Amino acid sequence: MDQLWAPWRMAYVSQDHDQRDSECIFCHAARHPERAGLQVVRVNEYSIVLMNKYPYSNGHMMVAPKRHVKEVFALNREERLELMDMLAVGCQALEQTLAAQGINAGFNLGKAAGAGVPGHIHLHIVPRWANDVNFMTALADLRVIPEHLETTYQKLKDAFTRLLKKRNEGLF
Numbered sequence: 817m818d819q820l821w822a823p824w825r826m827a828y829v830s831q832d833h834d835q836r837d838s839e840c841i842f843c844h845a846a847r848h849p850e851r852a853g854l855q856v857v858r859v860n861e862y863s864i865v866l867m868n869k870y871p872y873s874n875g876h877m878m879v880a881p882k883r884h885v886k887e888v889f890a891l892n893r894e895e896r897l898e899l900m901d902m903l904a905v906g907c908q909a910l911e912q913t914l915a916a917q918g919i920n921a922g923f924n925l926g927k928a929a930g931a932g933v934p935g936h937i938h939l940h941i942v943p944r945w946a947n948d949v950n951f952m953t954a955l956a957d958l959r960v961i962p963e964h965l966e967t968t969y970q971k972l973k974d975a976f977t978r979l980l981k982k983r984n985e986g987l988f
């Protein structure tokens with residue numbers, strides 16, 4: 817995927833520099849979800865949901881198991897079920913908070929497939945809007961930012977809390 821926009825890239829690059837020698841970003845986020853800058857939207861029993869630091873579009877999230885595994889078959893049944901569960905909730909959250917008109921969701925498994933962190937499997941959930949790519953292409957260098965990442969983060973975090981409460985009450 818090409819980068820649509822990355823207005824916060826420099827700030828994140830600086831943060832990444834501090835974490836350069838530490839553990840993988842998903843293990844780190846699972847262990848310290850409260851630390852600022854990690855953008856952890858949700859911590860579950862077996863998985864975490866976090867904002868992508870290098871988003872393809874506004875609201876780009878990732879779901880990762882808490883365990884550091886790189887293969888789908890290395891996930892146990894509970895983890896597989898929870899990843900799919902988070903995909904369902906994530907899609908609803910994006911539709912409700914950002915009015916996503918479409919969603920790209922999937923895995924890049926292995927470096928050859930473009931995985932940024934090949935050692936720790938993660939599912940991308942990318943909201944899309946009709947003509948969004950064409951719109952950005954037409955504007956070339958001018959980056960139009962629909963919403964600040966922090967605002968989006970808070971909205972999605974609230975949406976996950978709300979939706980999972982409904983799910984736990986058996987409403988979907």
Ligand SMILES: [Zn+2]
Pocket residue numbers: 840841842843844883884885935936
């Ligand atoms: Zn890891």
